[in-house]
Amino acid sequence: MMQFKLFLQHLWKRNYTWDQSISEEDEKTWKCLIKEWSTNVKELPRCVIHPSEQMQFHVFTDTSSLAYSAAIYVRNYGIQGVKTSLIFAKSRIAPIKGITIPRLELLAIIVGVRAAHFVINQLNLEKVPVTLWSDSKCALHWIHNCSRLLPKFIQNRVEEIRKAKFLFRYIPSKYNPVDIATKGLSSAKLGNYETWWNGPSCKWSRLLRTTAWALKFINSITKGKLSWLHSLSDLQIMPNLPKTRIERTRTFENIGLDYLGPLSIKNETGIVKRWVALFTCFTTRAIHLKLPISKTYVNFEDYVIIRPIDFILPNASLVSQIPYDNDEEEYHLHRLSTKEKFVRYWSNTLKTLDTFWEIWKREYLTSLRERIQREHNSPKGAEVRRPYENEIVLVNEPEIPRGMWKLARIKEIKRGRNGEARNAIIEMPHGKLLSRPINVLYPLEINDNLDNQPPISEESIQEVG
Secondary structure (H helix, E strand, O other): OOHHHHHHHHHHHHHOOOOOOOOHHHHHHHHHHHHHHHHOOOOOOOOOOOOOOEEEEEEEEOOOEEEEEEEEEEEEEEEEEEEEEEEEEEEEEEOOOOOHHHHHHHHHHHHHHHHHHHHHHHHOOOOOOEEEEEEOHHHHHHOOOOOOOOOHHHHHHHHHHHOOOEEEEEEOOHHHHHHHHHHOHHHHHHHHHHHHHHHOOOHHHHHHHHHHHHHHHHHHHHHHHHHHOOOOOOOOOOOOHHHHOOOOOOOOOOEEEEEEEEEEEEEEEEEEEEEEEEEEEEEOOOEEEEEEOOOOHHHHOOHHHHHOHHHHOOOOOOOOOOOOOOOOOOOOOOOOOOOHHHHHHHHHHHHHHHHHHHHHHHHHHHHHHHOOOOOOOHHHOOOOOOOOOOEEEEEOOOOHHHHHOOOOEEEEEEEEEOEEEEEEEEOOOOOOEEEEHHHHHHEHHHHHHHOOOOOOOHHHHHOOO
């Protein structure tokens, strides 16, 4: 019927009046259509629904610049195999007013959804699963997109489509059987086109092969689990805090020192490099930055502390307000001028320091003691095997591909106070000895994987059986 609909639209475009005769060319086209229609007969079996068998409904939609169509196929799973049959089809011509192809694809999906609801209600098969296939990725993206920023034309139709609890899937155009219905295929050719009447058989076999390969892949990676690349360590247990971290001491009495740089700085002579010495207090976690001229200990003899404000206002006095929860008189830091003010300032400073230490011991140390996690959250992410001396390992180097990691031999295992292995002395291929944490060393796992596996007991075999 598509050619008749297109011919009728053609007559509308010619603006014929109700009593005006059509042209000879249009009359000849009409007679050819009638002749092909009268000589083409296609017999179809009436029994395509078998309630005793497992069924599925598959809806295919497609669009061209001339029309958009939808076809519904029922797929029966029985003792005799799988059989697919066409049970419903609907086509419409594109509007005379121009509309984009993606929007026509969306209209075709609307036709398919409405047709599927009609077939389900007529056959009383509400529980049969329905899958709608379209070769338009743009239309499928609109359906799966949860954004409300779509144009009104698209948003109204997407909301109607989403009400249907169908599965929406993509199918390539070469497998879509409705593709011929949108191009005005003659009735004679359509009668001999088995894909239209029985669905895309090649698609189902391809899907079956894909599923089989996916299951085979899952089975293969399960068997090859022993060859996965694991680190030599499990989750490291956090050691006890050092004594310098928990004792009450003066600020920066115990420090950690690190260098930052070099940084390129432009001055009147050009671009020079500068380093930054970073001092971290072990107790208060305070940070002090210093600008050394070079990386030698001689530069640490200068004890003048430079604050950021000194670059703008040298020797500035910073005034800050310290809030208190009690009802004492409000206190402000200021320049001292009398003995009473000095004593008052000193006593408030000690009180503030004591308050700080109480808060620090109650909150900071408590948080550091909460070391509950001892293992990985995922059991498959942990490796319980331990490194041993003279073992050949791969050294993790993040900046290069894994295939180019260097081999090394473990010469010595360094252990902490709790007996856990933390570092290892490794020998590189050129003979140089390096110290590396064991979590960056990976075993080759070429010989001892199967030997290190625990034996399977008869009780476990009986439990599985």
